[in-house]
Amino acid sequence: MKNHLSRSAVVHRIDRSRHAAPQVFERLREMILSLELTPGTVLSRTELASRYGLSQTPVRDALMKLGEEGLVDIYPQHATVVSQINVTSALQALFLRRSIELEVVRTLAQQRDVGLLAELRATIEKQAELLDLKNFEQFSLFDQAFHRQMYEAAGVPQLWDLVRRLSGHIDRLRRLHLPVEGKTLAVVRDHTEIVDAIGNGDVDGAQAALRKHLSSTLNQIDQIRASHPNFLADD
Incomplete structure (x- = not known):
C-alpha cells in the first residue's frame, strides 16, 4: 500500500523573486534523497500546489524533472509516486x-x-x-x-x-x-x-x-x- 504525503511535510517558503519550479524541484529532491519521502509515497500535484501557494504548472514541471532523474514514477492522469531505489x-x-x-x-x-x-x-x-x-x-x-x-x-x-x-x-x-x-x-x-x-x-x-x-x-x-x-x- 502506498504512503501519502504527511500533513507536516513540505513546509518550505518559496522565494518569490526566483522561479518557483526549480525551488520545488530542489526541495522535493532533498526530501527524496534524505528518505523523508520514502519509496512509494504518493505526491499529489494539487496538494503540493496548495502547500506551496502555487499554481499546478511549476509543481508539474518540478515533478517532470524528478521523473527525468528516475526519482519519481509518473502515471498520467493517475498519480506521481516516489520511485523505488x-x-x-x-x-x-x-x-x-x-x-x-x-x-x-x-x-x-x-x-x-x-x-x-x-x-x-x-x-x-x-x-x-x-x-x-x-x-x-x-x-x-x-x-x-x-x-x-x-x-x-x-x-x-x-x-x-x-x-x-x-x-x-x-x-x-x-x-x-x-x-x-x-x-x-x-x-x-x-x-x-x-x-x-x-x-x-x-x-x-x-x-x-x-x-x-x-x-x-x-x-x-x-x-x-x-x-x-x-x-x-x-x-
Missing part, C-alpha cells in the same frame, strides 16, 4: 563516479596543494564532530562537501554537477546504509586515508582508498535489501 541505476552511477574520482584524486595527489589539504581536513573534522550526535543529514551534507571540494580543486566542478544529477539512487542507498553501526566512523576513516595519500603524493594509495570508500555501500546491498525489502528494485 533502482539497484541497476545505482551501479551505473557508481561506475561513473568512481571513474571520474579516480582521476580527480590522481590530479590532486600530483598537485599536493597545501591549502586544499587543510580545507579537506577541516571538513573531515566537522564530520567527526557529528559522529556521537547521529545527525545523519548534516553528516551527509559534509560528505558531499568533501567530494565537491576535490572536484573543484581538480578543475572539474561541472562533472560534480553531472554526478549529482545521476546519483539519486546510489545516494538513497547510502542514506539507508548510514545509520548502520560503524558506517559513519568508516566514512571519516576513508576520507582521512584519501587525504593522507593525496598529501603524500601517493596516487596509488589515494585511488585504493577511494575505491574502498565508494564501493562500501554496494558491498552491503544484500543486508540493505533485507532491512528494506520494499524500497529496492533491480531494474
